[in-house]
Amino acid sequence: MQTLQVDLGERSYPIHIGQGLLTQSHLLRPHIHGKRAVTISNTTVAPLYLDSVQNALEGFTTSAHLMPDGEEYKTLDTCNTIFTHLLENKADRKTTLIALGGGVVGDMVGFAAAAYQRGVNFIQVPTTLLSMVDSSVGGKTGVNHPLGKNMIGAFHQPQCVIIDTDTLNTLPDRELSAGIAEVIKYGLIRDTEFLAWLDTHMAQLVGRDPEVLAEAIFRSCQHKAEVVAADEREEGERALLNLGHTFGHAIEAAMGYGNWLHGEAVAAGMVMAAEHSMLMGWITPAEVQWIRELLQRANLPIEPPSSMTGADFKQYMSVDKKVLDGSLRLVLLQKIGRAIVTTDFHEGALNQVLNREL
């Protein structure tokens, strides 16, 4: 097992990464401060792992609440079913929620924890690669609105993150690939050495080699923890983590949540950001091609949906959280391994990218 610390003063917490951690109750128990723990999962993950978690909670007053599986259920209404469960079970302010599942579960349970009785503790137990390397770390929580992704939410840090890499054995291939998109992202924005490592190990990563997976997760979480510690509320550097996300969110929203996986949309979005960076003269066509091929080897899409027009993109991008006071801010690549947030991009270059006139 490897352990990382997210350094946020009195809100600091550990990330444990390793095999078979779900059954190691001594990892979970010190982070539950009251008498009651409520595990919240979905109908896909619960049959596989809920029993392990509930066994590890022996001695606490426990209950479990299941939600339907899918991004399309990441709504205020589903969140309300969590509140109803908590109230029916008379959960008090010292209750700890345990989010068992992927990013949708983690984001929703985190927001429910932020809002229930104005804030209770929660623990992240991510079971998808995407949530292990991204959403379970850093305290961004929330739900979607029909008019925009993650538009309703809170910053609320977990008490700890427990990453049991064994849970990846049951993850569908498509979701594994979606997670790899966010792994590649860390390399693109801040670590060329990691990119080279990924280039060398991509086949083993896609083939679920346990040691390669664990290393990729560890290095991704390390990046995430560093960025979050430096800028918890995304007033600066943290925005770099959104490489590909402004385009990606537009794809997810336009196609209907859940049809494109988040990581798939981010992969296509990162290609668009790379193309935009190329049009700015910052990276070369060969580098864009190298990025495309790396993503393709991870079985990820490298083009936005052909049904989306430039106008579609603009409609959805105009309400993106990266918009500040009406001016669009984009994350682009100044070079491979260094991202920047900028409002100073050529409108014409953006239009070329959105209209696929490359």
Add this chain to the structure above:
Amino acid sequence: MQTLQVDLGERSYPIHIGQGLLTQSHLLRPHIHGKRAVTISNTTVAPLYLDSVQNALEGFTTSAHLMPDGEEYKTLDTCNTIFTHLLENKADRKTTLIALGGGVVGDMVGFAAAAYQRGVNFIQVPTTLLSMVDSSVGGKTGVNHPLGKNMIGAFHQPQCVIIDTDTLNTLPDRELSAGIAEVIKYGLIRDTEFLAWLDTHMAQLVGRDPEVLAEAIFRSCQHKAEVVAADEREEGERALLNLGHTFGHAIEAAMGYGNWLHGEAVAAGMVMAAEHSMLMGWITPAEVQWIRELLQRANLPIEPPSSMTGADFKQYMSVDKKVLDGSLRLVLLQKIGRAIVTTDFHEGALNQVLNREL
């Protein structure tokens, strides 16, 4: 005009109290940091005061959103109509929300501000006595759930609070009285001198004497600001502000939100807390009677609804936020002018109070 400061470090903010403040745009404008301000009110208050606020916002990009009036609309669903308005109007992270109305509007707009894009700024412009002296100050925001009042929410401090006492001219008598309940509460929990002043000036207060009203609001806000500065997240002293609220919330929930006004339920609840304190031997029957008479002179109820049984109370009290790890915590009066939070009360005395066996 009088100005108080709520002292919370970098989250500090001013409370301005006086006549005709709505039209004084220099009070509002320095607290709006982006280009966009969205005023949110209800269909009762907007026809009276929305124009004044929108005029004061000249030069900003503005819009307004109206909600139906009443505690029964203080729900996640109504909150969602705010999010829809914000997204339809492409409101970004630097948008400032302005809550124009009573406590229901302030609590909901505050929560919407806490959750929209994980947090935007907001300004409180309370138009009822209750919200002026209580809910607009201190950052408690939230909505009700059918199973419990204010069970979904956030701590989110406003940028400033603007109290225009002229808006009380249009307040119905019943709501004026409901506000006086919270004014009396400050005296009961921490200020005997203020209680004596209220005893002397109750007729003028009920008669809406402008100077007496302004003084009562100023002294109430001073108490609220002091308590909140000492204990923002209610880990200690702030819980004293809940005198009468555990009983009161049960009354509100059992009777259906909106049938008893919050202040009315708190008034009956404070009598119950006083009776309980008397059974503990802490205050005298004569003091309980003095409290009853003071509340009665403010035209407030001094008995819980006759339809409520002890079992009804217990059902609703068991999910109250003052319950910690299964043990009920009550705010009682150690003496007139000094409240305490305690789990160490006689169960028998509580039962006597709940069953009205006094």
